[in-house]
Amino acid sequence: xxxxxxxxxxxxxxxxxxxxxxxxxxxxxxxxxxxxxxxxxxxxxxxxxxxxxxxxxxxxxxxxxxxxxxxxxxxxxxxxxxxxxxxxxxxxxxxxxxxxxxxxxxxxxxxxxxxxxxxxxxxxxxxxxxxxxxxxxxxxxxxxxxxxxxxxxxxxxxxxxxxxxxxxxxxxxxxxxxxxxxxxxxxxxxxxxxxxxxxxxxxxxxxxxxxxxxxxxxxxxxxxxxxxxxxxxxxxxxxxxxxxxxxxxxxxxxxxxxxxxxxxxxxxxxxxxxxxxxxxxxxxxxxxxxxxxxxxxxxxxxxxxxxxxxxxxxxxxxxxxxxxxxxxxxxxxxxxxxxxxxxxxxxxxx
Numbered sequence: 351x352x353x354x355x356x357x358x359x360x361x362x363x364x365x366x367x368x369x370x371x372x373x374x375x376x377x378x379x380x381x382x383x384x385x386x387x388x389x390x391x392x393x394x395x396x397x398x399x400x401x402x403x404x405x406x407x408x409x410x411x412x413x414x415x416x417x418x419x420x421x422x423x424x425x426x427x428x429x430x431x432x433x434x435x436x437x438x439x440x441x442x443x444x445x446x447x448x449x450x451x452x453x454x455x456x457x458x459x460x461x462x463x464x465x466x467x468x469x470x471x472x473x474x475x476x477x478x479x480x481x482x483x484x485x486x487x488x489x490x491x492x493x494x495x496x497x498x499x500x501x502x503x504x505x506x507x508x509x510x511x512x513x514x515x516x517x518x519x520x521x522x523x524x525x526x527x528x529x530x531x532x533x534x535x536x537x538x539x540x541x542x543x544x545x546x547x548x549x550x551x552x553x554x555x556x557x558x559x560x561x562x563x564x565x566x567x568x569x570x571x572x573x574x575x576x577x578x579x580x581x582x583x584x585x586x587x588x589x590x591x592x593x594x595x596x597x598x599x600x601x602x603x604x605x606x607x608x609x610x611x612x613x614x615x616x617x618x619x620x621x622x623x624x625x626x627x628x629x630x631x632x633x634x635x636x637x638x639x640x641x642x643x644x645x646x647x648x649x650x651x652x653x654x655x656x657x658x659x660x661x662x663x664x665x666x667x668x669x670x671x672x673x674x675x676x677x678x679x680x681x682x683x684x685x686x687x688x689x690x691x692x693x694x695x696x697x698x699x700x
Contacts, residue, residue, distance in 0.1 A: 373421060373431030377438075380414050384438040391445070400453045407446035415439030415476075419484065427541070433488050436480050440492055444473045463507035470500035487541035494549035498524050514560045518586060525553040525593070544606045547597070551612035554593035557586055558619035565626045580627040587635070590620035 387410050418435030451465035474496035481490040528550035535543040561581035594616030601610025624635045
């Protein structure tokens with residue numbers, strides 16, 4: 351190969367490997383570029399062909415993801431600019447894959463579960479690779495969310511359920527599985543473990559939104575007919591309460607602000623679910639929560655019992671028999687000024 355070609359290739363590769371101190375500038379440009387591409391896709395959706403949209407999204411995703419993959423972790427953690435590049439690139443990648451599915455014949459006039467399933471799986475796989483090979487914790491969150499979307503889409507594709515209840519059970523099972531995975535990852539990947547817990551919180555939040563979102567829109571509609579019905583059954587309200595309180599406790603103990611904010615969001619959705627369509631009484635949630643809260647605060651504020659006195663030091667006559675067995679009557683230790691050498695025989699037993 352001629353030297354000129356080798357030199358040109360090296361210069362091109364050098365451009366694809368920018369120095370670390372330029373990472374923030376490159377990441378800022380990637381965010382602005384992603385925003386510009388998003389606006390272009392929304393405004394020009396009917397004026398450009400599907401192939402042109404695919405080319406724009408695919409090239410943008412490839413360039414931004416390629417730049418994000420070049421940065422190496424610093425001290426076991428990726429630089430913030432790398433996380434920004436990876437998140438921007440993964441978002442563009444999913445949009446490009448959905449455009450490809452549309453080009454291949456997916457029907458997006460209605461929800462296309464098959465297309466959402468395979469596109470989410472691809473994005474989840476790439477995000478999982480970035481989470482493991484580039485130590486990106488935010489990519490672990492994206493991988494978990496994309497895997498959840500793929501699971502829900504697969505269920506919809508196979509069984510075409512008529513209501514939201516099967517999806518709520520799937521989301522609950524997914525949240526429990528994510529919590530178990532976070533416990534496994536807690537030792538070697540603590541930041542990834544935190545983000546996986548956040549993904550579990552998102553799954554619980556989605557359970558509440560499947561009922562509350564429509565009820566809120568209906569309650570504010572000028573054409574609403576009477577009082578709306580309760581959006582969630584009691585069991586899902588219990589899930590929201592336990593999930594929200596657990597996330598807040600986890601966020602407070604381990605200093606994970608994302609989990610705490612997700613817990614607050616879950617409790618806010620629970621409040622809406624327990625208010626919309628409810629009777630004007632204290633039964634049952636208000637009374638139960640007031641009693642539990644008062645009991646917990648009362649237990650923390652109860653008077654403390656006095657601690658038992660510390661044991662006094664032993665005198666010579668009170669020294670336990672085991673301690674006195676090595677001392678003569680005069681009180682002087684038999685082992686003073688004596689060197690003790692212990693030898694262990696590891697040979698075969700005789």
